[in-house]
Amino acid sequence: xxxxxxxxxxxxxAYMVIMIIIGFVSSKGTKNNEDYFLGGRNLGxxxxxxxxxxxxxxxxxxxxxxxxxxxxGTGEVWIAVGLLIGTILNWYIVSARLRKYTIxxxxxxxxxxxxxxxxRDDKGVIKMVSAIIIAIFFTVYTASAFSSGAKLFATLFxxxxxxxxxxxxxxxxxxxxxxxxxFLGGFKAVCYTDFIQGLLxxxxxxxxxxxxxxxxxxxxxxxxxxxxxxxxxxDNYLNFFKNDDGSNVSAVSIIxxxxxxxxxxxxxxxxxxxxxxxxxxxxxxxxxxxxVWVIISLAASCLIGxxxxxxxxxxxxxxxxxxxxxxxxxxxxxxxxxxxxxxxIFLCGILAAIMSTADSQLLVTxxxxxxxxxxxxxxxxxxxxxxxxxxxxxxxxxxIGFVIAxxxxxxxxxxxxDAWAGFxxxxxxxxxxxxxxxxxxxxGAISGMATxxxxxxxWDYLPLVNGVTxxxxxxxxxxxxxxxxxxxxxxxxxxxTKKPSKEIQxxxxxxxxxxx
Numbered sequence: 474x475x476x477x478x479x480x481x482x483x484x485x486x487a488y489m490v491i492m493i494i495i496g497f498v499s500s501k502g503t504k505n506n507e508d509y510f511l512g513g514r515n516l517g518x519x520x521x522x523x524x525x526x527x528x529x530x531x532x533x534x535x536x537x538x539x540x541x542x543x544x545x546g547t548g549e550v551w552i553a554v555g556l557l558i559g560t561i562l563n564w565y566i567v568s569a570r571l572r573k574y575t576i577x578x579x580x581x582x583x584x585x586x587x588x589x590x591x592x593r594d595d596k597g598v599i600k601m602v603s604a605i606i607i608a609i610f611f612t613v614y615t616a617s618a619f620s621s622g623a624k625l626f627a628t629l630f631x632x633x634x635x636x637x638x639x640x641x642x643x644x645x646x647x648x649x650x651x652x653x654x655x656f657l658g659g660f661k662a663v664c665y666t667d668f669i670q671g672l673l674x675x676x677x678x679x680x681x682x683x684x685x686x687x688x689x690x691x692x693x694x695x696x697x698x699x700x701x702x703x704x705x706x707x708d709n710y711l712n713f714f715k716n717d718d719g720s721n722v723s724a725v726s727i728i729x730x731x732x733x734x735x736x737x738x739x740x741x742x743x744x745x746x747x748x749x750x751x752x753x754x755x756x757x758x759x760x761x762x763x764x765v766w767v768i769i770s771l772a773a774s775c776l777i778g779x780x781x782x783x784x785x786x787x788x789x790x791x792x793x794x795x796x797x798x799x800x801x802x803x804x805x806x807x808x809x810x811x812x813x814x815x816x817x818i819f820l821c822g823i824l825a826a827i828m829s830t831a832d833s834q835l836l837v838t839x840x841x842x843x844x845x846x847x848x849x850x851x852x853x854x855x856x857x858x859x860x861x862x863x864x865x866x867x868x869x870x871x872x873i874g875f876v877i878a879x880x881x882x883x884x885x886x887x888x889x890x891d892a893w894a895g896f897x898x899x900x901x902x903x904x905x906x907x908x909x910x911x912x913x914x915x916x917g918a919i920s921g922m923a924t925x926x927x928x929x930x931x932w933d934y935l936p937l938v939n940g941v942t943x944x945x946x947x948x949x950x951x952x953x954x955x956x957x958x959x960x961x962x963x964x965x966x967x968x969x970t971k972k973p974s975k976e977i978q979x980x981x982x983x984x985x986x987x988x989x
Contacts, residue, residue, distance in 0.1 A: 477813045478630055484817030488824060489650045491669075534774050535678060535823045536621055537886040540794035542778025546710035548722040549778075551730035553771040559734025560767045564760035567738060568747040570908050572756060574984050575748045582748075583837075584741045584900065585845040591907050592915035593977060597849045599919050603900070604845035606926050607741055610895035611838045612870055616877035617888035618831035622647030623878060624885070625823055628796045629803075640881040648875050651831045652868065675766060677822025678773040681802055685780045688805070698783035711779070729950035736893045736952060739900030741841075742833040753988065777801065795885050798823060831874075835867045842866035890950070891933055898925030898955025902963050911981045914967040921963025928955035 541549040574591070581587035585607070589600040626643025627636050689698050696707040709715040714722050737743060750756050781797045785804060789797060799820065806816025843863030848854045854862075877883070899922050906913040906921075932943045932951035944951055973981075 476810070477807070480810060480813045481629060481817040481820060484814065484821055485824060488821045492650065493653050533617070533621070533885060533889045534770060535674070535777075535798045536624070536795045537889060538771075538774045539778040539781065539797050540789075541886060542775050543782050543789065543797045544717070544778075544791060544794050546715070546717045547713050547775070547779065548716050548726070549730070550713065550775045551722075551727050552733050553775055555731035555734035556737075557734070557767055557771055558731070559737035561764055562734070563737040563743070564763055567744070567904065567908065568750075568760060569753055569756045570984060571744060571747045571904070572750055572753075573987055574908060577980060577984060577987065583840045583844045584744055584904075585841055587748075588903065588907065588918060589845075591977075592913075592918060593974065594915050599915060599922070600845045601849055602919060602922060604841040604849075606895070606899050606922070607841040608838055608846075608870070610892045610899075610926075611741075611834045612873050613877065613888055613895075614892035615831055615834045615838070615870060615874035616883070617885050617892065618651075618827050618834065619644055619647055619874050620878040620883045620888065621827040621885050622824065622831075623881070624796060625799060625820070625827070627881065628799045629820070637881050641879065644875060644878060647827065647831075648871050651835065652871050671766065673822045675770060677819040678770055678777070681798070681805065681819055682773055682776040682780045684805055685784045685801060686776070689780060689784050695783060702783050702785070703788055704782060710782070723948070725948050729948065729953060732950050732953045732956070733893065735901055735956045736897030738902075738904050739896045739898070740893075741837045741896065741900065744904065745837060745840075792882065835870055838870045839863040839866040891929070894929045894933065894950065894952040894955060895926060897952045898929050898959050899923075901925070901956055902960040906960075906963055906967070910967075911978055912967055912972065913963065914970045914973055916970045917963045917965075917967030920966040921959040924962040925955045925959030928958050 538549075538552065541552070571587075575581040575587045578587055579590035581590050583604075585600040585603040588594070588603055589597055592599060594600065623640045623644035626646065627640035630643075631637075631639030686695070689695065693701075696711075699707040699710060704710050704717065706717075706719060709719045710717050716722055747756070750759060777798050781801045785797070785800055787800070789800070802816045802819050806812045806819070840863060843859045843866060847862045848859055877888075902921050902925065903918045907918065929951045931937075932954060934942060936942055938946040943949075972978075
């Protein structure tokens with residue numbers, strides 16, 4: 474192993490040790506399920522904001538999105554626009570009301586338990602259905618984070634001959650470290666580490682493209698640099714409505730990319746941060762911090778792809794494009810030991826993005842299994858036994874995620890896209906109607922949830938048109954159709970079924986006037 478690799482490896486090792494120490498310290502204050510899964514509802518504004526956004530963006534922000542922009546140009550930034558709009562709406566529309574409603578509705582610790590309490594589902598059907606959906610789609614989502622970590626290690630420490638071996642080793646290391654601090658400290662460990670990781674991600678994602686752009690344009694124009702790197706028409710590459718080959722970005726593509734913003738309303742690992750904030754005033758502080766963070770990080774992520782296209786000396790194909798940020802750091806920070814060490818710190822920013830999402834996904838899945846499935850089946854379950862079941866679930870989901878991610882050619886963007894569509898379609902409409910429509914009923918919520926989840930599965934996985942999926946045949950993102958159908962079904966079924974009880978309606982009306 475080269476000296477440069479040893480220096481980078483030392484940076485990684487130091488970073489991982491710090492994360493594990495935070496998990497160990499956080500475990501001292503974890504006494505029950507509310508501590509483990511919601512941190513005692515005591516998050517401050519800064520921690521809530523950075524934890525929510527760090528867990529949201531994942532390795533996709535520093536690998537998937539820059540890779541897409543690198544290949545196709547600014548026509549791909551519509552995803553970032555959609556995500557920004559979704560973030561703003563989620564913080565301003567959903568966050569405060571969800572926090573208060575989950576407290577009033579039986580002090581709900583999870584999204585499935587909130588659905589059950591909101592609709593007074595004595596049989597626990599909606600709780601069980603939503604918990605199963607969480608377990609399915611978060612396993613896929615977790616696999617995307619594991620794959621990101623493995624690709625990071627393989628790109629840095631592997632070569633043509635041993636790439637697959639290093640990928641597997643990196644995958645094992647990433648899984649073990651994330652498991653250890655999540656298993657030990659629960660929600661507090663996840664949020665505290667996410668806070669640190671959110672800051673590190675922000676520094677890395679801002680500094681690297683700016684340094685590369687300055688170096689690139691010092692004696693040359695940016696357009697000329699793109700031409701020198703093989704971009705035949707820079708005006709097309711930098712046009713929001715053009716593809717790199719000069720063709721127009723289709724309306725279907727723009728709609729599909731903007732639709733990513735709809736996913737926010739149904740993301741359990743983000744929504745649970747809203748539930749954990751300690752006061753309304755902290756919510757107001759959090760939303761401002763979160764939105765600024767998202768604006769900066771999404772803009773910088775897109776800039777990484779654009780700048781790397783002109784800066785990198787080696788052109789990357791579609792398979793290697795997701796490693797564009799890693800290779801950009803390697804090329805900038807090469808030479809002496811100090812530069813390599815600084816590059817190692819920035820590479821830890823990618824590691825931070827990966828870990829901050831995987832830990833949150835594991836924890837939400839564990840809470841769904843513990844609080845919603847285990848306690849739903851075993852009414853006499855104790856706090857201790859439920860907590861232990863939750864921790865076992867963390868391990869099981871991590872193992873399944875490991876198996877899904879074991880293929881070195883797995884697409885980070887593809888895995889994230891599938892999981893994002895699944896959650897956005899299944900939970901997004903239900904969350905919005907549960908919070909803001911008094912007439913919403915249990916039957917409507919369950920029907921809408923099932924419709925959303927099944928639409929995504931059918932659209933993305935079943936080869937129904939000439940041997941290909943409906944997504945490949947139309948290029949329409951499944952979230953567009955899944956969200957719309959789920960919303961329509963929820964409303965129709967709610968209108969044709971019996972009105973909610975007076976108790977439910979009175980609780981709904983009370984939320985606006987409650988100060989908690």
